Amino acid sequence: MQLLPQLTTAHALFLDFDGTLTELAPRPEAVRVASGLIPTLRALHAQLGGALAIVTGRPEVDIDRFLAPLRLPLASEHGARYRLSDTAISAIEPPGLAPVLHAAQALAERHPGLLVEQKSASVALHYRLIPHLESLCHDTLSHAMQGVEGVELLRGKCVLEVKARGVHKGQAISDFMRQSPFAGRTPVFVGDDVTDEAGFAAVQALGGWSIKVGEGPTMAQHRCMTPAALRGWLSAARTPATTSHARAPSSVRPGVPEGAHAGVPAMNPPGEQER
Incomplete structure (x- = not known):
C-alpha cells in the first residue's frame, strides 16, 4: 500500500467525518472535534477553491453543529441530501420508513x-x-x-x-464531480468504514486517490492509521499563505503538524511505493 499522496490545488477533497476527521465515540453526540481541525478545513477549502466537501452518514445539522461556523459543501445521510451552496436538497425521494x-x-x-x-x-x-x-x-x-x-x-x-436502495457515497462523489468547483479536478476521498468503500471505488474510477483510516480490509490505495494522523496530513497540506490566516492551536508546536507524533508518513509524489 502506498504512502499518503501529496495534496495539491488540482485536487477535489472529499472527507468522511466519524472515524476519519474525528475519533469514534460511544454515542454520536459525544464526538469531540480536535482543536485545529476547523481552521485547517477552512484553510484547505480556500486553498482548493471551494472543492472540499464532507461526505458522511450524518444529517447536515450534526455536521454544521460540530464544524461551526463552517458550512462546507456536504453530502449527508450517505448521499441522500446534497449541499453545494447555501441550501441542501434531497437527492432522492425519501422512502416510507x-x-x-x-x-x-x-x-x-x-x-x-x-x-x-x-x-x-x-x-x-x-x-x-x-x-x-x-x-x-x-x-x-x-x-x-x-x-x-x-x-x-x-x-x-x-x-x-x-x-x-442505491444511495451511497460513491454516487454522491460522482455527482459532485460534475459540478463546479469540483469538476475537472482529481478527486481524493478519505474514509474509515465499509460504508466508505463505494466512495473509494468512485474516486478510483475517476482517476483519483482513496485513503482508508484505520485497520481492516479495503480497496483503498493508501492507509492512514488514525484520525489524528489524518488531521496531521491535512494540516501539513496547508500552504504558507493559507496557514498564516489561522492561528496554530496551542497544543501544536510551531512547525510540527498535528498528528506528527501519531506516525504520519512523509508525503511523497503519487505512485512512490512505501519502502
Missing part, C-alpha cells in the same frame, strides 16, 4: 443502550454500547423492512441503517 422506525424504537425500549437515530431518509440503530445484540438488531430491522419497497440494510461500525 415508519415500520422500520417503529420496530427499532420498540427494540430500544426493551434494551436500554440501543440508540435509534431517525434521519430524513433513513433509520439507524446504534448498538456500540451493547455489541452482543448485533444479531438481534439485524434480525429486527431485516424483518421490519420486508414491507418497505426500495430500501436496503447498510452495515457500519456498530450501527445498522435502513436507507433507500
Whole structure:
C-alpha cells in the first residue's frame, strides 16, 4: 500500500467525518472535534477553491453543529441530501420508513443502550454500547423492512441503517464531480468504514486517490492509521499563505503538524511505493 499522496490545488477533497476527521465515540453526540481541525478545513477549502466537501452518514445539522461556523459543501445521510451552496436538497425521494422506525424504537425500549437515530431518509440503530445484540438488531430491522419497497440494510461500525436502495457515497462523489468547483479536478476521498468503500471505488474510477483510516480490509490505495494522523496530513497540506490566516492551536508546536507524533508518513509524489 502506498504512502499518503501529496495534496495539491488540482485536487477535489472529499472527507468522511466519524472515524476519519474525528475519533469514534460511544454515542454520536459525544464526538469531540480536535482543536485545529476547523481552521485547517477552512484553510484547505480556500486553498482548493471551494472543492472540499464532507461526505458522511450524518444529517447536515450534526455536521454544521460540530464544524461551526463552517458550512462546507456536504453530502449527508450517505448521499441522500446534497449541499453545494447555501441550501441542501434531497437527492432522492425519501422512502416510507415508519415500520422500520417503529420496530427499532420498540427494540430500544426493551434494551436500554440501543440508540435509534431517525434521519430524513433513513433509520439507524446504534448498538456500540451493547455489541452482543448485533444479531438481534439485524434480525429486527431485516424483518421490519420486508414491507418497505426500495430500501436496503447498510452495515457500519456498530450501527445498522435502513436507507433507500442505491444511495451511497460513491454516487454522491460522482455527482459532485460534475459540478463546479469540483469538476475537472482529481478527486481524493478519505474514509474509515465499509460504508466508505463505494466512495473509494468512485474516486478510483475517476482517476483519483482513496485513503482508508484505520485497520481492516479495503480497496483503498493508501492507509492512514488514525484520525489524528489524518488531521496531521491535512494540516501539513496547508500552504504558507493559507496557514498564516489561522492561528496554530496551542497544543501544536510551531512547525510540527498535528498528528506528527501519531506516525504520519512523509508525503511523497503519487505512485512512490512505501519502502
